[in-house]
Amino acid sequence: MKKEKKQHRLLSISTWVLILAIWYLVTNLGVVKSTLMPTPQRVWNTFIVVLNQGYNGIPFMKHFGMSMGRLLFAVVLAIVTAIPLGLLSGYFSRVQAVLDSLVNFYRPIPPMAYYVLLMFWMGIYEESKVMLLFLAAFAPIYISCSAAVGRIHHEYIHSAESLGANKYQIFFNIVLPACAPEIVVGIRTAVGVAYTTLVSAEMIAATSGIGWMVMDAYTYMKTDVAFVVIIIMGITGILLDAVVCKTGDKLVFWTDK
Structure with missing residues (x-):
């Protein structure tokens, strides 16, 4: 298992090293115009x-903080209502x-x-x-929770009832633990959907945020800025998914890995 993980990590690193090498070569050798694709050095600078x-x-941290603040508030609101x-x-x-x-x-x-109507x-x-x-994040969590309850073996609930458990005990000791893995999957999906929606929304109607930065860079042909923000978006998305x-x-902790 450890050997497999090492190989997996090595392949991932090798893939990105290859991508960076190709990017470096095609930009520095003039295969692609710098106005369309800046060099890695220029992007870093x-x-x-x-x-x-x-x-x-x-x-920059204010732009980033505005985006993350919007995302976090909406996802938390979706979690506490959709679950x-x-x-x-x-x-x-x-x-x-009613709800389905x-x-x-x-x-x-x-x-x-x-979004047009919301505006x-x-x-x-x-x-x-x-x-x-909130609406983008709500649906994946709600659907995961609803479907998870439907997959619980009725024998578990009937057994608990026959032993004298009330509805409160059944919910917190059987239903919620059984649904928890799928709830996590739903939250993971919701964060991804909300994040992509956030960037799109900021590109349309905003004066701050990382999505707005990409749109502004496009307007004024600042491809180096666009590359910087897109790379930050990708890394942020990976980190958000890892945190979830x-x-x-x-x-x-009681499920199989």
């Missing part, structure tokens, strides 16, 4: 400048009949389509962005 001097008069509603939906068919139809109606719609109703400031991210996975492993 731009990163240092943006980190030290900010972008458009705003410190109980999803579990109730899986447990009570009448609740499912609503979630399944808006879930396939691209978030940017109803009409709530303005172009933080409220509409947070609501957009590690937290899930710690909290749901």
